[in-house]
Amino acid sequence: MSDLLLQDELVTNELGVSASNAALQRNSGPSFDEDDDATPREADEHFDKLREECGVMAIYNHPDAARMTYWGLYSLQHRGQESAGIASADGQNVNDIKGMGLVSEIFTDEVLAKLPGHMAIGHTRYSTTGDSALLNAQPISVESIRGLIAIAHNGNLVNLGNSRERLERDGAVFQTTSDSEIIIQLIAHSKASTLVDCIADSLSQVDGAFSIVMMTRNRIFAARDPHGFRPLSMGRIPGVDGAPDTFVFASETCAFDLLHAKYERDVKPGELVMVSEDGVTSRYFDTKTRQASCIFEHVYFARPDSRIFGRWVQKSREEMGRQLARESHVDADLVVPVPDSGVTAALGYAAESGIPFNLGLIRNHYVGRTFIQPEQRVRDFGVRMKLNPVRSLLEGKRVILIDDSIIRGTTSRKIVRMVRAAGATEVHLRISCPPTISPCFYGVDTPSKKDLIAANQSVAEICQFIEADTLAYLSLVGLTHSCTKGEPLHGLEPGDFCTACYTGDYPTQWVDVDEILPATTSVG
Numbered sequence: 321m322s323d324l325l326l327q328d329e330l331v332t333n334e335l336g337v338s339a340s341n342a343a344l345q346r347n348s349g350p351s352f353d354e355d356d357d358a359t360p361r362e363a364d365e366h367f368d369k370l371r372e373e374c375g376v377m378a379i380y381n382h383p384d385a386a387r388m389t390y391w392g393l394y395s396l397q398h399r400g401q402e403s404a405g406i407a408s409a410d411g412q413n414v415n416d417i418k419g420m421g422l423v424s425e426i427f428t429d430e431v432l433a434k435l436p437g438h439m440a441i442g443h444t445r446y447s448t449t450g451d452s453a454l455l456n457a458q459p460i461s462v463e464s465i466r467g468l469i470a471i472a473h474n475g476n477l478v479n480l481g482n483s484r485e486r487l488e489r490d491g492a493v494f495q496t497t498s499d500s501e502i503i504i505q506l507i508a509h510s511k512a513s514t515l516v517d518c519i520a521d522s523l524s525q526v527d528g529a530f531s532i533v534m535m536t537r538n539r540i541f542a543a544r545d546p547h548g549f550r551p552l553s554m555g556r557i558p559g560v561d562g563a564p565d566t567f568v569f570a571s572e573t574c575a576f577d578l579l580h581a582k583y584e585r586d587v588k589p590g591e592l593v594m595v596s597e598d599g600v601t602s603r604y605f606d607t608k609t610r611q612a613s614c615i616f617e618h619v620y621f622a623r624p625d626s627r628i629f630g631r632w633v634q635k636s637r638e639e640m641g642r643q644l645a646r647e648s649h650v651d652a653d654l655v656v657p658v659p660d661s662g663v664t665a666a667l668g669y670a671a672e673s674g675i676p677f678n679l680g681l682i683r684n685h686y687v688g689r690t691f692i693q694p695e696q697r698v699r700d701f702g703v704r705m706k707l708n709p710v711r712s713l714l715e716g717k718r719v720i721l722i723d724d725s726i727i728r729g730t731t732s733r734k735i736v737r738m739v740r741a742a743g744a745t746e747v748h749l750r751i752s753c754p755p756t757i758s759p760c761f762y763g764v765d766t767p768s769k770k771d772l773i774a775a776n777q778s779v780a781e782i783c784q785f786i787e788a789d790t791l792a793y794l795s796l797v798g799l800t801h802s803c804t805k806g807e808p809l810h811g812l813e814p815g816d817f818c819t820a821c822y823t824g825d826y827p828t829q830w831v832d833v834d835e836i837l838p839a840t841t842s843v844g
C-alpha cells in the first residue's frame with residue numbers, strides 16, 4: 321500500500337491534487353441498485369441527443385462540393401449530434417438543406433443531389449444558445465443588399481447585449497434564436513463599402529468564441545475570434561493535371577484525411593481568410609487580443625488523430641498521462657483506461673509508470689458521450705449501458721483507472737463500483753486534467769456551478785463520493801506543460817490557453833446568454 325493510500329485528507333503538492341479514501345463510507349449516498357432504477361425503456365425515452373461541440377466545414381472548388389462536405393461532417397460528428405446542414409453554391413445560386421439528427425440520417429444520395437455546385441459549407445450542431453430545433457440548425461442564410469450569405473459557427477458569443485434589439489430596430493428580421501445569426505445580421509446591416517469590410521466590421525463588434533465559415537454565391541470566408549478559442553484549420557487538395565487546387569476548412573484536421581486534403585495551416589486568431597477565383601487572401605480584424613485557446617479541446621473534445629492549435633491531440637494526451645504518473649504515482653498491478661477519452665492518457669501513464677496496460681472496461685460503440693445528458697437517472701443508466709468490466713482482467717488486481725475529466729462524478733462513481741464488483745482489490749482513479757470548478761461560456765455546455773462536483777466538494781470528498789481508494793488530478797502546470805512540451809515551432813505557449821474551467825479566470829467578460837436569448841422556438 322502506498323503512502324498516498326494511508327492518507328485520509330486532501331494532499332496538495334507542488335504539481336497536483338490528490339486524496340485517498342482509506343476510510344471509505346460505502347453506505348453513504350444511494351446504493352448501486354437505487355442508482356440503477358432506470359429501466360432500458362425509461363432511459364431510452366429520456367435519452368437526449370448527445371451534446372458536445374459544433375463542427376464546421378467548407379470547401380472551395382470541387383465538382384462534388386456537397387458530397388465532400390458530407391464526408392467532412394461525418395468525421396466531425398463527434399462535435400455535435402443534434403442537427404446538421406449543408407449549403408452549396410454554383411456561382412449563381414445558394415441552396416441549403418438542414419435536418420435534425422446525425423449527418424448520415426439527413427444526407428442520402430438523393431438529398432445530396434439537390435445541392436449542386438463547386439462550393440459548400442456545412443455544420444454539425446450541439447446547441448449552446450437557442451434551443452435544439454430545426455429553426456436553429458445551421459448553416460443560417462441571410463439575404464442582404466450584397467446578396468445571400470450563409471454561415472456555420474462553432475463557439476458561443478458572450479457580449480450579445482442589446483445587439484439583437486438594435487438590429488431589429490434597423491429592420492433585421494431574425495429567423496432563429498441562436499447567437500450565430502447575430503454575426504450574419506451585423507454583416508447584412510453593416511454600412512461598410514465592400515463585403516469583406518462588412519464582415520471585418522461585424523467580427524470586430526462581437527466578443528466570445530467563434531470559428532466560422534461563410535459562403536456567398538461565389539466566395540468562401542473563414543475566420544476565428546481574436547482569442548482563438550475554437551480550432552479551425554485550412555487544407556488543400558492539389559489539382560490534377562494543372563487544374564486549380566481545392567481548398568478545405570474544417571474544425572479538426574481529422575476531416576482532411578478522408579478527403580485526401582493536406583493540412584496547410586490554422587486560420588489564426590483574429591484572421592479573416594477569403595477564397596475566390598482570385599485565390600486565397602487574408603486580413604486581420606484584431607491583432608491586439610491575447611490568445612486563449614480552449615485547453616479542454618486537448619483534454620476531451622477533439623479526436624486524438626486531429627492536430628489542434630498546431631499540435632497533435634494524441635501527443636498532448638499521452639504527455640498528460642505521463643505527467644500524471646510522475647505527479648501521483650501509486651503502486652498497482654494494472655492501468656485501465658475509461659473509454660473513450662481516457663485511453664490515450666492511460667497509455668502515457670502506463671508507459672511512464674511501467675505498470676501494465678489493459679482494456680479492463682469495454683465500450684459499447686452504439687452509446688455516445690454521456691456527461692451532458694439532461695437527467696441524472698439517464699446518465700446513470702447511460703454509463704452502465706456504455707461501459708462494462710472485463711472480470712478476467714480485473715479480478716484480484718490493484719487497478720489504476722485513468723479518465724480525462726470528472727464533471728458531475730456520475731461516470732467515476734459508477735466505474736469505480738463496477739471495477740470493484742468485478743473483483744479488483746484496490747481502485748485508484750487518476751484524472752488527466754485539474755478539478756473542473758467553473759462552467760464554460762465559450763461553446764461547451766458544461767453544467768452550472770451547482771452541478772460541477774469539484775466546485776462544491778474537496779478532492780477528499782470527491783474521492784469519498786466515488787468510493788475510490790485514492791483519487792488524484794493532473795495539476796494545471798502539468799496540463800499546460802503537456803499541451804506544449806517539445807513544440808518549439810508551431811505550438812502554443814502555456815499562457816496561450818484558456819483554462820477558465822479550472823481557474824474561474826475568464827479571458828473575456830461574459831453574460832449569461834440565456835438571459836438575452838431565452839431558449840424558445842418562437843422567433844420575431
Ligand SMILES: O=P(O)(O)OC[C@H]1O[C@H](OP(=O)(O)OP(=O)(O)O)[C@H](O)[C@@H]1O
Nearest residue numbers: 660661689690691726727728729730731
Ligand atoms: O463526471 P461525469 O459527469 O460523469 O462526466 C465525466 C465523463 O464524461 C466524459 O465522457 P463521455 O462519456 O461524455 O465521453 P467519451 O466517450 O468521449 O469519454 C468524460 O470523458 C468523463 O468520462
Ligand SMILES: NC(=O)CC[C@H](N)C(=O)O
Nearest residue numbers: 374447448449474475763
Ligand atoms: N457548440 C457550438 O459551437 C454552438 C454554436 C452556436 N452557439 C449554437 O448554439 O448553435
Ligand code: SF4
Nearest residue numbers: 614616760818820821
Ligand atoms: S472555459 Fe474551459 S471549456 Fe471553456 S473555452 Fe475555456 S478551457 Fe475551454
Ligand SMILES: [Mg+2]
Nearest residue numbers: 658659660661
Ligand atoms: Mg469519458
